[in-house]
Structure formats: structure tokens, C-alpha cells
Amino acid sequence: MLSSRAIRKIFSAKLVWAMLALLPGWMSWSMLAGEPGKARDMREPAEFDYEVRLGWAGIPLMDAVMFYDGYSPFAVYDVSWYQPTSMESIYRGYRGPGYMTGIISAEVDFNFKRWFALTLGLGFNGMYQDVYDTMTGRKAGCNRGVSVSVLPEARFNWLNRGMVRMYSSVGLGIVLGVQRNVDYGNSNFVLYPAVQFTPAGISVGRRVYGFAECGVGTQFTGGMAGVGVRF
Amino acid sequence: MFRMKRVLKYLAMASLACGLCSCEVYSDEDYIQEPGYIVAQRVYRVFVNEIFQAAELADFFQQYQLLRGDRDAAVRLAEEYFRINYAENWDERLFYEMAEIPGYGYVYLNEDGTFNVSLYGTSYSSGFTGREYKVSSDAAGHFAITSETPEDQSSPEWSIQAEAACGQETVVLENSNISCRTEEYSVSAVSVEGAPVQKQKVPVSGFVYQASAGSLHFVYEEPEDEFRDEFDLGFASGYVTVSRGASVLKCEPLDEVNDKTVDYVIEQSN
Numbered sequence: 143m144l145s146s147r148a149i150r151k152i153f154s155a156k157l158v159w160a161m162l163a164l165l166p167g168w169m170s171w172s173m174l175a176g177e178p179g180k181a182r183d184m185r186e187p188a189e190f191d192y193e194v195r196l197g198w199a200g201i202p203l204m205d206a207v208m209f210y211d212g213y214s215p216f217a218v219y220d221v222s223w224y225q226p227t228s229m230e231s232i233y234r235g236y237r238g239p240g241y242m243t244g245i246i247s248a249e250v251d252f253n254f255k256r257w258f259a260l261t262l263g264l265g266f267n268g269m270y271q272d273v274y275d276t277m278t279g280r281k282a283g284c285n286r287g288v289s290v291s292v293l294p295e296a297r298f299n300w301l302n303r304g305m306v307r308m309y310s311s312v313g314l315g316i317v318l319g320v321q322r323n324v325d326y327g328n329s330n331f332v333l334y335p336a337v338q339f340t341p342a343g344i345s346v347g348r349r350v351y352g353f354a355e356c357g358v359g360t361q362f363t364g365g366m367a368g369v370g371v372r373f
Numbered sequence: 374m375f376r377m378k379r380v381l382k383y384l385a386m387a388s389l390a391c392g393l394c395s396c397e398v399y400s401d402e403d404y405i406q407e408p409g410y411i412v413a414q415r416v417y418r419v420f421v422n423e424i425f426q427a428a429e430l431a432d433f434f435q436q437y438q439l440l441r442g443d444r445d446a447a448v449r450l451a452e453e454y455f456r457i458n459y460a461e462n463w464d465e466r467l468f469y470e471m472a473e474i475p476g477y478g479y480v481y482l483n484e485d486g487t488f489n490v491s492l493y494g495t496s497y498s499s500g501f502t503g504r505e506y507k508v509s510s511d512a513a514g515h516f517a518i519t520s521e522t523p524e525d526q527s528s529p530e531w532s533i534q535a536e537a538a539c540g541q542e543t544v545v546l547e548n549s550n551i552s553c554r555t556e557e558y559s560v561s562a563v564s565v566e567g568a569p570v571q572k573q574k575v576p577v578s579g580f581v582y583q584a585s586a587g588s589l590h591f592v593y594e595e596p597e598d599e600f601r602d603e604f605d606l607g608f609a610s611g612y613v614t615v616s617r618g619a620s621v622l623k624c625e626p627l628d629e630v631n632d633k634t635v636d637y638v639i640e641q642s643n
Contacts (some may be wrong), residue, residue: 229415230557230595233602277407277602323526 197368289319
């Protein structure tokens, strides 16, 4: 079970709250700020056929869950959960803080209409966590993990005005990963679905642009930001 | 345009915050680790607690033998000794040569006057199943308790020798030598001279899980890895201590049901 402590810790990062707090104002601004007379028909073909984007996302939630306990998708990393299953496992090392790179993603977008695009994204997340000797407290090794996600998405531009686009997207893909635990002396291969929903995102710029979006899903939860090129 | 810039500024700040937060959002806290505590709580549950239970069953059964012909007195003794105040069909539980005590187990009278004790609570998850305790007595309330691995079993193995004295209020393990071994590890828990382990008796306090005084010396070994650990477990009222030389950890009391694996240290000295 996801402990309340873990949930608190995740949400205390403030990123979810910051994005959620921004969302209503952001959406209402985008609806009201436009000039309807100048808007082109959303059904027209897209101005650029392709886009390439590089981004960095906040919390790879499922990776966190799976990296820290190793096998259960519903348990958490927290040591309070850790229960030695056998007597000899009591003397295995204990784990220190865990760190992640966050999702580093690259994607190619295929713009079919001004309102619709299909994207294919590739995400990377690296994880590491020091392991300490239970008897001496000294560092005994490092658990490491890496995951790669392949995420096709459908993106819907609900505002597309020259410099500014606002959009929502939904995607379904897979995440493949490997995690090596020195304290257990094993490696886990992980495979899980990447289900990702972006309620709101914004890109600013014409050919070269910056973007930011908030997302919820197994690939990441929180914010993503980055740059892109249209051609 | 001005509003848009402001929104973008907030958006950039939020994105930066989310990126920074992701770096250490999952870090956990530092805990004082004492594997000895976890070893001790398992050994206590599987072995030490059962020695106390075997001693109390034997103590009851010894008293019962003196009045077993008087059924009313026998039932009264059973109810008072085990503080069982619900309606039990004692006729089906109290026989001359055998008694079954709800919540504890069975005790049998052998022809040579010794008892065999078989407890309900023998922990199946530990692998040390099928244990039966042989109890002999050289004086009222004074028992020698032993249990050995059955001959047809090779692993896990155990060997228990203990002497227990049941007084009016406490059960005292005057000396005890517990050892258990699997293919991966072995553990022994031996009485510390001058610090007999003692626990409140059931008739005085109801069922009390943890001993309240005394010490056990533990040795844990993993032969394959040539790993060895030694420590003392001290019992007190409401807590236990794990000592390694001058270093003493005051820890949460042992629990009958749940192993504590973190946040069990109350105080650390030295």
C-alpha cells in the first residue's frame, strides 16, 4: 500500500500543487486572451508537418515505486515498509536516500491538423541509491536502475494561435527497465504500461519554441518542460 | 501580452520547481539500524516465548495433578491460572493424563512422571515446526525443559535446554541455551550469568509477552559468508536493550504479532 507518509512526501514536493494551482487561471486566460477574428480555422492543415521536442519531467512515479521495493507496484520505497523476509536478510545493507534523473524525453510529432498531432516519445530515467552496511554504517554499494519508455500520444491543440499553442494529450505505451540491487545481489527487469495524460500544456514560439505541461500517469506525474523545433 | 508574460513567468518557475523537486523527492530518512534487535525479536517469538509458555503449562499441570480427582477444584484452578473467564467445556479438555488449555496448547503426563508440552503457537512461518517440549520436574514449580530436532528431520535443527522456576508472580529462566540452525544461518541465545530472564506469570498479570528482567547473549552466524555477530538482549519493563560492549540501544518492547523493522530505537547511548 502507498503509505500516507510517502504520499505526503511526494505531494510536499509542491510541484503537483503548483501545477494544479496554475491550471484554472492558465486555461481561463487562454480562452479569453485570444482574438477570435484573427483565428484561423482549426480544421486547416497544420502549418508545420513535424516537430521534434526535448523535455524534462518531474516525478517518474512508477519507477519510484518499483525501484524502491523491487517487485510490488503498490508498495513504496520507504524503509518503514521494508520487512526482512528471512533471518539472513536482516544483515543485508540498508538503503539510503534514492535519487532520479527525472524523465528526459525526446519525441517526434506528426501534425495532421492544426488541432491534432500524433507523437512518438522516448523517455529515459536513471535511478541510484546508496546502500549501507548494517553493522558499520559505511557505504557498501549502490543500487542502480534505468528505464526507457516508448510512448505514442495523441495531442489535441485546443488553442493554436501563431506563437501560442495550448493542448491536451493522452498516450499509451510501455516502459522497460532494469534495476540492480546490490543489497539483494540481484537484478530486476521491469515492464509496465506507460499510461500518460496531459490535461494542459502550452508551447510558445513559432519555429523554435519552449513548452511546459502538467501530466499525470505512470511515466511521470507533475510537470514537464523543454524546447522544440517545427519544420 | 503583459498577462501572457506573467503567466509564462509563473509557468517557468513551476517547471523549475518541479525539476528541482524531482531530484530528491524520494529521499528517505536516516534510521539507526540494529539488526540484532530484529534477530532477537524473531528468536524470542519462536523460542523464548514458548519456553515460558511450556513452563506455565507444566506448572499448572503439576498443580492440577494434585487435585485432578476433584473436578470442581480442577476447573477452578484452570480458570484462575489462565484467567479464562469464558464458558469452556472443561470436561473435554481436562483429563487425568492430558489437558488442553485454550490459547496455549496441550500438556501430557508420561508414565515416568514427566510432561510433554505441545503448543499451538509454534510459528509455522519460521520453519521450526513440529516442536514438542519435554518437561521434567525435581521440585514443585521447578522444571527442566528440553526440545530437540526429531530424528527424521535434518533441517532446520534446534536444541533447547532451559531450567525454569515458577514462583507466585514470575517465571524465571534460571538458565537457558537455545540454538537453531538452518542451511543459511545459525543463532544461539544463551543465559547471561547473574541475569536470569524473568516474566510475569499469567495468573498475576494475564498473558504478558515480553520478559521484564534479565539478559540473553545472542550469537548469529552465517557459515558460508564467515559472518558472525554477537550482542546481548536485555529485558526491562516496557522496553528492551541491545548491547554491544559499551554501546547500548534502548528499543521498543517486543511484539507478539508484528516485527518492528524500523523506528524501534528509543534511545542510544554511547
